[in-house]
Amino acid sequence: MPDNDEPYMGETPPTNVNELLKELGTIAGFKNPDKQDALNKRICVKCAHPAAQRCYTDAGRKEWAISGLCELCFDAIFADDDPEHPHP
Numbered sequence: 001m002p003d004n005d006e007p008y009m010g011e012t013p014p015t016n017v018n019e020l021l022k023e024l025g026t027i028a029g030f031k032n033p034d035k036q037d038a039l040n041k042r043i044c045v046k047c048a049h050p051a052a053q054r055c056y057t058d059a060g061r062k063e064w065a066i067s068g069l070c071e072l073c074f075d076a077i078f079a080d081d082d083p084e085h086p087h088p
């Protein structure tokens with residue numbers, strides 16, 4: 001008889017980058033109704049610089065397409081997140 005002593009095999013919270021990006025995109029889209037316009041112009045919604053010049057990785061370009069933020073602004077938001085209280 002198998003003895004199942006696993007404490008909890010239920011749902012694990014999604015630590016999925018795409019989920020984070022979606023959330024950020026929602027936030028950025030909410031704060032910046034011009035996001036689609038920025039995407040059309042291929043600029044960043046935050047700094048208004050050409051995204052291509054400020055996205056230095058493929059991931060950065062994807063982030064920009066989702067959130068409208070260039071990679072530098074995107075990273076700045078993450079760095080800004082909680083400077084005094086780094087995640088455990």
Ligand SMILES: [Zn+2]
Nearest residue numbers: 044047070073
């Ligand atoms: Zn930017």
